[in-house]
Every structure is written in C-alpha cells, then in structure tokens.
Amino acid sequence: MTQPDYNLDQHQIIVPPGEIALETKDVNVFYGKKQATFDTSLAFPRFKISALIGASGSGKSTFLRCLNRMNDDVATVTGAIMYRNVNINQKNLNVYVLRKNIGMVFQHPNPFAKTIRENIQFALKKHGVKDQTVLDQRVEQSLRAAALWDEVKDKLDTSALELSGGQAQRLCIARSIAMQPDILLLDEPASALDPISTAKIEETLLELKQKYTIIIVTHNMQQAARVSDYTAFFHLGHVMEYKKTADIFTRPQVKATEDYISGNFG
Numbered sequence: 001m002t003q004p005d006y007n008l009d010q011h012q013i014i015v016p017p018g019e020i021a022l023e024t025k026d027v028n029v030f031y032g033k034k035q036a037t038f039d040t041s042l043a044f045p046r047f048k049i050s051a052l053i054g055a056s057g058s059g060k061s062t063f064l065r066c067l068n069r070m071n072d073d074v075a076t077v078t079g080a081i082m083y084r085n086v087n088i089n090q091k092n093l094n095v096y097v098l099r100k101n102i103g104m105v106f107q108h109p110n111p112f113a114k115t116i117r118e119n120i121q122f123a124l125k126k127h128g129v130k131d132q133t134v135l136d137q138r139v140e141q142s143l144r145a146a147a148l149w150d151e152v153k154d155k156l157d158t159s160a161l162e163l164s165g166g167q168a169q170r171l172c173i174a175r176s177i178a179m180q181p182d183i184l185l186l187d188e189p190a191s192a193l194d195p196i197s198t199a200k201i202e203e204t205l206l207e208l209k210q211k212y213t214i215i216i217v218t219h220n221m222q223q224a225a226r227v228s229d230y231t232a233f234f235h236l237g238h239v240m241e242y243k244k245t246a247d248i249f250t251r252p253q254v255k256a257t258e259d260y261i262s263g264n265f266g
C-alpha cells in the first residue's frame with residue numbers, strides 16, 4: 001500500500017498534566033549517517049501507560065531504547081533525556097544504575113537458563129542484596145505483581161525454560177520489577193504471544209501502572225487503545241501526534257495519524 005507524503009512539520013504534541021517521570025528534548029538517533037528519529041520531544045507522565053505506535057521502521061524501538069541507553073553501542077544519540085533532573089543522555093553516566101531505575105522487557109521472552117527463583121534473584125544479588133529473607137520476599141512480591149505467583153509458587157526451583165511463552169514473558173516482567181524500578185520500558189512484549197497470554201500481560205500492565213510509569217512499544221493499535229493513557233504516533237522517525245489515547249483514536253488531528261489508525265497504511 002503506497003502512503004502519501006505527509007508534511008512532517010505538521011504535528012501535534014501535548015505535554016500531559018501532572019508529574020512527568022521522563023522527558024526527552026530534541027532526541028535524534030543516527031545509525032552511522034542514517035538518521036532514524038528526528039527531534040523527538042515527549043514527556044511521559046508518572047504512573048501512566050504511554051504507548052508508542054507506528055508502522056514498521058518508524059523508529060519506535062529505536063526511540064524506546066534511548067530511554068535506558070540501550071543504543072550506546074549501535075547508534076549516536078543527541079539531545080537530552082531528563083530523568084530526576086539529570087540528563088541521562090550524557091557521557092560518564094552509570095548506565096548500570098540507570099537500568100536499575102529504568103528497566104526493560106523485550107519482544108521475545110528471554111529468561112536465563114536458570115531456575116525461576118534464580119531468574120528473579122540474579123540481578124538483586126549482583127546489586128549486593130545478600131539477605132535471604134529479602135531475596136525470598138522479592139521473589140514472591142515480583143511474581144505476584146507480574147500475576148505469575150499462583151502458577152509457579154510450587155515450582156520455583158525448576159528451570160525457567162520450562163515455562164510457556166506467556167509465563168516466560170511475565171517472568172521477565174517480574175525480573176524487572178524485582179529491581180524496584182521507577183519506569184518500565186516494554187518493546188512489543190506481547191507480539192510473540194497467543195491472545196490469552198496477551199490478555200494476561202495487558203491485565204498485568206494495568207495493575208502495574210499503580211506503582212510504575214510504563215512506556216510500551218506496540219504494533220497493535222487495539223492493544224494501545226486498551227491499555228494506554230497516552231499515545232505517540234511515530235511516522236518515518238517523526239512523532240506526528242501525542243496526546244491522550246482516547247483523543248488520538250477518536251479525534252486524530254493530523255492526517256498521517258488518521259490514515260494510520262484507520263488502516264490506510266502500515
């Protein structure tokens with residue numbers, strides 16, 4: 001399906017009311033000479049779910065990965081990313097500590113080849129948590145938060161590789177939560193899952209937003225509409241529209257957004 005040329009300068013981006021957990025200012029990403037995102041300035045509200053949508057190759061994942069410095073080895077990122085009054089897009093930042101505060105869950109569940117318990121405790125131990133009571137508490141708390149506890153509580157010492165895809169993805173969410181992050185980044189967390197597992201992940205996200213700020217990349221517009229409070233529509237590396245999800249889906253103001261959500265391209 002060919003897509004029309006849109007005026008990329010005609011965009012509509014709001015700043016959500018209330019506390020902002022993370023804010024980007026004119027973020028540009030370059031893979032060598034190729035520019036993948038352009039002057040992205042978005043403010044993500046605390047304890048809300050923000051969805052990044054757009055066609056394949058529009059720059060959603062590239063942008064998301066900037067938010068906890070996952071592009072460091074592959075791309076050049078310019079602009080500012082403000083988190084707790086610090087520009088986290090600066091040299092000399094301790095990326096290890098940053099990722100404790102801003103966790104990430106990937107498209108394909110990637111549990112370690114260890115037991116379920118060890119999957120949760122691994123990073124905690126690396127960060128110096130030694131107290132066994134604390135470690136056990138974190139295992140239960142995070143598995144409960146990720147809606148997995150009831151399914152695995154009797155087999156915590158079996159291999160995580162025996163879990164179903166949906167359970168493994170919830171384990172990956174639990175593993176991120178165990179570090180007690182502030183912000184969770186999710187890159188198409190349900191795209192490899194069946195509809196029932198997808199529904200479980202969505203329910204989990206809605207629970208999690210009471211305690212975490214969530215930013216999720218999704219191909220699935222229905223999913224964005226179901227779970228998110230705010231939505232940003234990416235097109236050719238530009239954010240064309242960012243506002244309340246209900247508004248973007250019912251009253252898109254930018255032609256590119258309207259065409260995308262009505263299925264005219266992508």
Ligand SMILES: Nc1ncnc2c1ncn2[C@@H]1O[C@H](COP(=O)(O)OP(=O)(O)OP(=O)(O)O)[C@@H](O)[C@H]1O
Binds near residue numbers: 054056059060061
């Ligand atoms: N490691 C990389 N090296 C070079 N170019 C890349 C790399 N990763 C992504 N790109 C390019 O950057 C652009 C944006 O890609 P990105 O993966 O961010 O898009 P996306 O919207 O997340 O797409 P999808 O929904 O298919 O994952 C594309 O043109 C892609 O080919």
